Amino acid sequence: MQSLSPPAAIPNLKPSVRILFVPTNPIKNRVEPSRLVVKCLHRFDNPSNLPSFGNSNGAVGATRADWQSSCAILASKVVSQQQDNAKAGSAGNITAVNGHKTLDLVPIENLPKPLTTDLSPAPMHGSQLRVAYQGVPGAYSEAAAAKAYPGCEAIPCDQFEVAFQAVELWIADRAVLPVENSLGGSIHRNYDLLLRHRLHIVGEVQLSIHHCLLALPGVRKEYLNCVISHPQALAQCEHTLTKLGLNVTREAVDDTAGAAEYVATRNLRDTAAIASARAAELYGLQILADGIQDDSSNLTRFVMLAREPIIPRTDRPFKTSIVFAHEEGTSVLFKVLSAFAFRNISLTKIESRPHRHRPIRLVDDANVGTAKHFEYMFYVDFEASMAETRAQNALAEVQEFTSFLRVLGSYPMDMTPCFPSRGD
Ligand SMILES: O=C(O)C(=O)C[C@]1(C(=O)O)C=C[C@@H](O)C=C1
Secondary structure, three states: OOOOOOOOOOOOOOOOOOOOOOOOOOOOOOOOOHHHHHOOOOOOOOOHHHHHHHOOOOOOOOOHHHHHHHHHHHHHHHHHHHHHHHHOOOOOOEEOOOEEEOOOOHHHHOOOOOOOOOOOOOOOOOOOOOOEEEEEOHHHHHHHHHOOOOOOOEEEOHHHHHHHHHHOOOOOEEEEEEEEOOEEEEEHHHHHHHHHHOOOEEEEEEHHHHHHHEOOOOOOHHOOOOOOHHHHHHHHHHHHHHHHHHHEEEEEEEOHHHHHHHHHHHOOEEEEEEHHHHHHHOOOOEEEOOOOOOOOOOOEEEEEEEEOOOOOOOOOOOOEEEEOOOOOOOHHHHHHHHHHHOOOOOEEEEEEEEEEOEEEEOOOOOOEEEEEOOOEEEEEEOOOOOOOHHHHHHHHHHHHHHHHHHHHEEOOOOOOOOOOOOOO
């Protein structure tokens, strides 16, 4: 890994082995996007509860592996099926998808194109931005992408890591990823991925999450013996589900809208999904219960990632995210926090992640790399722009205490009021 000189925006920091400004990927050649598609979309924690489903030939009762490998392209299959139906003038009817009966869903033009179809050159600006998110159409991450970049082309990705790769390989211009929820807490996977990848945080959006309990038309609560959704969504609705008398099996899948799609395309009459009202519309499900999150002010914070950092400014409120570590224990945390406290810089987030088993390669001034093991990585967000002297001084001090420090990004804070929304 090469190290880059600190940018001009942070003049007080001495060149050091410890600040890593990670180089961006210079590869402009676009790769075949289909190579990026990880075929396993959703994972059931308990395979014995996996319902039967159709394989790519439409046969019912295929193996779990068949299901996993067919899921990644399911959305586009549904779309092309509808396209055929639309041509045949059958929109609005019950149609077969993968050998199952399912409702005709939405007009195809309302669904974003899947990752595999777009090979056009990267657009430079505004509404044409391509924004990668994890999940399928109807996921909250898709709504976050639309809030962050109105009019963007949202690109569904099977896994968080695929969204990172989509940006690194110039298939997308940005990625939008959830990092924390007011009820469920941090999305640890994305903290780990932020460190493993070289993208920069260029913005944040907060989204009010309004969950619905979705089932096939005609299904009643009493018929249910399973509720499926993203683990965060299940956690955010736990008490309400119990209050509704739904002491049934919970199954975790990779995203909320994927859960809805799964119930619809498999025609499951004993399973409900927790997802948005938009997912209900897209996949032809009815809303059995509306607003089932345990707290009405249920907010998820998403960060936007890009290949290049943005230039920090002082004309509006900025936030800066850093990650640091030290070889000798956790006492460094107190010293680091004091560097911010003495300068009246408010912290909005502290997160620690165990890191014992994964060495980090540090690069010195002579470009010599050394592998270092750290017990914990600490992530801190603070309310200041890297263009402010107090933030630069605080980081210069943090640098003295730590063996590893990386600025993940300095970016405008999301100051928009968060009204409860139904994800549509
Ligand atoms: O599953 C989705 O719809 C997502 O966008 C993911 C996700 C998350 O990872 O937290 C986003 C917002 C909600 O908190 C629930 C799920």
